[in-house]
Amino acid sequence: MPANETVTKETLPASISPKQIASWMHFAGFLLFMAGTAALGFHAQRSATAGAATGQLASHGSAIYVYLVAGLMDWALLYYCWAGVHHHGGNLATLSGGRWMSWNALAVDVAIAVPFWVLWEAVAYAVHRMLGSSNAKSVGDLLPRSLVEVLIWIALSITAGVCEELAFRGYLQRQFHAMSGNIAVAVMAQALVFGVAHAYQGWKAVIVISALGALYGALVAWRRNVRASVLAHAWGDIWEGWLKFVIWR
Numbered sequence: 001m002p003a004n005e006t007v008t009k010e011t012l013p014a015s016i017s018p019k020q021i022a023s024w025m026h027f028a029g030f031l032l033f034m035a036g037t038a039a040l041g042f043h044a045q046r047s048a049t050a051g052a053a054t055g056q057l058a059s060h061g062s063a064i065y066v067y068l069v070a071g072l073m074d075w076a077l078l079y080y081c082w083a084g085v086h087h088h089g090g091n092l093a094t095l096s097g098g099r100w101m102s103w104n105a106l107a108v109d110v111a112i113a114v115p116f117w118v119l120w121e122a123v124a125y126a127v128h129r130m131l132g133s134s135n136a137k138s139v140g141d142l143l144p145r146s147l148v149e150v151l152i153w154i155a156l157s158i159t160a161g162v163c164e165e166l167a168f169r170g171y172l173q174r175q176f177h178a179m180s181g182n183i184a185v186a187v188m189a190q191a192l193v194f195g196v197a198h199a200y201q202g203w204k205a206v207i208v209i210s211a212l213g214a215l216y217g218a219l220v221a222w223r224r225n226v227r228a229s230v231l232a233h234a235w236g237d238i239w240e241g242w243l244k245f246v247i248w249r
Contacts, residue, residue: 019178020088020174020178020179021088021090021095021171021174021178022081022085022088022175023087026084026087026088027084027179029080030084030167030171030172031193033077033080034193034196034197038196038197041197041199041200041201042199042200060141060142063141063142063144063149064148064149067149067152070156070160071155071159074159077163077164078162078166080167081095081170081171082095084171085171095167095170095171096170096226096227097220097223099227109227109228110228110231112219113229113231116215116219116228117232117239120215121236123211123212123215124211127207127208127211128204131207131208132204143242144241144242150242153238153241153242154238156237157237157238158234160237161234161235161237162230164194164233165216165220166230168190168193168194168213169217169220169226169229170220170226172190173189173190173217173220173221176189176190183221186221187214187218188214188217190213190217191214191217194216195208195210195211195213216232219232
């Protein structure tokens with residue numbers, strides 16, 4: 001995430017509404033892309049309900065294929081955001097808020113990401129408990145089992161942490177902020193889009209993921225960059241998809 005600290009402070013102001021970082025046409029294209037993603041997710045749910053006896057969206061044999069497709073989609077989404085911002089005169093730092101300039105800066109973000117992840121886990125657990133079990137088809141059968149799958153999963157988790165934070169919190173939240181003039185509205189709006197984009201996991205998961213997206217958005221609004229949220233997001237995916245099962249089995 002190349003940038004300097006001057007760019008960091010100028011690109012993500014906390015107290016005033018920022019200017020749009022890409023055209024409104026590009027912004028509309030992002031929302032259309034997310035609507036298409038949600039539609040595909042609902043279609044996958046219906047198909048799984050109608051034809052899958054295992055109660056899963058896919059068999060484990062397709063796990064690596066799904067990982068690779070998901071990773072490519074994340075990078076494609078990030079490229080789309082970068083292209084729109086670049087055309088508008090910005091760069092990757094416009095999305096990220098700047099890179100780490102020292103080991104001390106990295107240590108600060110790690111120190112923030114760790115308790116944030118604990119809070120993230122607590123909120124996810126509380127919302128899951130409040131909503132109850134879901135009848136949606138699970139993606140549990142796609143979680144990694146072999147060493148190769150674990151390594152690809154870790155790479156996919158890092159990809160999701162980088163690409164999704166830059167896209168949803170670095171791009172979408174700032175565009176909503178520019179549109180609404182209210183950071184709270186921007187945080188909630190991007191969180192809702194973030195949740196709906198995961199509709200393939202069912203409507204209850206949409207609520208959970210929207211709540212978590214709001215936490216990420218609040219963190220980015222506070223820090224004025226995505227660095228700590230990237231760390232927390234990547235680690236959360238590694239934990240939820242693999243490491244906690246290794247520790248707790």
